[in-house]
Amino acid sequence: MNKKKYSRRKFISVLSASSAALTLPTVVPAGPYIKSSTAKLAVGGGAPVRTKPWPQWPAMIVDEQMLNNITATTKSGNWSRINNPVNGTVATFEKKYAALTGAKYCVGTGSGTQALGVCVDALNIQPGDEVITSSYTDFGTISSILAARALPIFADLDYPSYQIDAAAIAQKITPNTKAIMPVHIMGSACNMDAIMAVANKHHIPVIEDACQANFAKYKGRQLGTIGQLGCFSFQGSKQIAAGEGGAVIGNDDALMDKVYTIQNHGTNRKGQNTTIGQKLRMNEFEGSIILSQLDKAVERFEKRNENANYLSSKIKNIPGLTPQLQYEGTNSSGYYLYAFTYDKKHFNNVERQVFLKALNAEGVPAGGYIKGMQHDLWATNILELSGYKKSYTNQQIKLFKDSLELPSCDRVTETVVVISAGAILLGTKADMDDIIHALEKVYANRNSLA
Ligand SMILES: Cc1ncc(COP(=O)(O)O)c(C=O)c1O
Incomplete structure (x- = not known):
């Protein structure tokens, strides 16, 4: 297992490094849309974009x-x-x-x-x-x-x-x-x-x-x-x-x-x-x-979609941040979580957790969601059970083990950023602007992220 984990991790880092070298400059110039570029990051002692608490779900x-x-x-x-x-x-x-x-x-x-x-x-x-x-x-x-x-x-x-x-x-x-x-x-x-x-x-x-x-x-x-x-x-x-x-x-x-x-x-x-x-x-x-x-759940669902569409329309303009792809034919989403992909190449190559720390300090509660490798844990546990040993052929066990090789899933677990949408996506446009400005501010100050 350990050997396998190592090889998969290695695969991901090689993939990221090679695509970085091939396609993108290390420093991406700020666009005219970046607003808070002169403000110091809250994580570095500056004033946060937002201090107002977010409503709590489901108490609200x-x-x-x-x-x-x-x-x-x-x-x-x-x-x-x-x-x-x-x-x-x-x-x-x-x-x-x-x-x-x-x-x-x-x-x-x-x-x-x-x-x-x-x-x-x-x-x-x-x-x-x-x-x-x-x-x-x-x-x-x-x-x-x-x-x-x-x-x-x-x-x-x-x-x-x-x-x-x-x-x-x-x-x-x-x-x-x-x-x-x-x-x-x-x-x-x-x-x-x-x-x-x-x-x-x-x-x-x-x-x-x-x-x-x-x-x-x-x-x-x-x-x-x-x-x-x-x-x-x-x-x-x-x-x-x-x-x-x-x-x-x-x-x-x-x-x-x-x-x-x-x-x-x-x-x-x-x-x-x-x-x-x-x-x-x-x-x-x-x-x-x-x-x-x-x-009210139907009304709330509509509000979340309105706010999520607004967020996506702005976030897609921030280099290195890409809202979750919605397939053609998607009319609306449940938005349990609002999610986007973080590409560190546009953020001074800092790991997602550094980006998240900076974003959290600006008053935006975002996280990384599902941790990687949970399928490996399941695998180890399942294969130890006598019922599983009895019920499956070697060929099936091999199919199962092979199915734990999930390079895209591993990449997702390492690059996704989520914002819990239950309460937050019910906010006002000004609340959504706080999220956007915090992201823009972190991007504008990316060279001071360490
Ligand atoms: C995608 C998905 N599947 C299944 C479940 C399981 O639902 P429950 O927690 O109600 O058992 C959840 C809930 O967290 C979920 O998000």
Whole structure:
């Protein structure tokens, strides 16, 4: 493993160094758009661009209606969805969310991880089967595959979008591939036309991990409704937040019945135990808190898109910063995170963490998101499990190990900068200007970054 890590790191540094030498000057002259060029960086003792605190998510969305709804649920004594299966908060949420997304059905679950896991089970995915997915994701994605003792096979990313690459998926398909699980990372669309073409060619179902992508649209359709099944998360940091919570959407009657049954410990809507399933039900408090947000969630989604488009229109003019690529046909994004790529060649060759420290000091809370190498950790753990040793052939283990070679993913983990979008992208234009000015200021002072 260590040897492998080293070689992959080396590959990345060689790649960066060679492209730097070939294509770009070390010092990029400031353009006329750079505003705060004379101000000293806050990290060096200057005044920060912004001192005003940013609102906190999800505390900022607590309102009277939410408190009243939770009180009403508490007083009703109906705390489980089975107490009121038709008009309870979970059942009402399911109807409303299906209508909002354009899906025929929605089933609530206790988390996004559970939603994905229920889909894996509903597609009869078993030990010995493979699911192709992205390693640039929350661990919940992978966990949902591992819970069925199925084998996650990673396909590399399309670097500028950070999304799983359809061509890489095509190369990983085997007779054991039972599903493709694309992740709409940051809340923006994967290249769904290309992914569905690969999936349809091989008759493989697609489970969309839209956990970060509520309401986002691609070619007029909401993410989560393009594959056979789509999954969402309402974890506390998400754009619709309930502490924990999740949902599956889909159009196929039989499959969505199965989804319901599996999340209800294998018991169908008629009360008959028909299959294996854990108890993964959303509870009425979660339903209540989600319902309180739904209408405003749509307004907030629109506001985030407006602000993100404004940010991108400015950030793309700062050398070395490139907003996440949105595929042709993307109508909107969920913007769980606003993301851009940092190219150190334009910033006096300083590492991303130096850039981030300077940006944070200017009052912009930005970070690096998912750390590299998490797929290597998974690999080591999985291969130690006796169930995995028993269920997979040497050829499959090799396929799995080979799928851990992810040069684009490694590059993404080292170069992406994210701004948590839940609260921040709901700000005013002046708030967005603070972000832009901070970035411009860091760029203008790049030669003093060390
Ligand atoms: C892309 C992605 N997939 C899956 C999950 C898992 O969702 P949850 O945390 O609700 O289990 C998350 C949540 O963080 C996510 O962002």
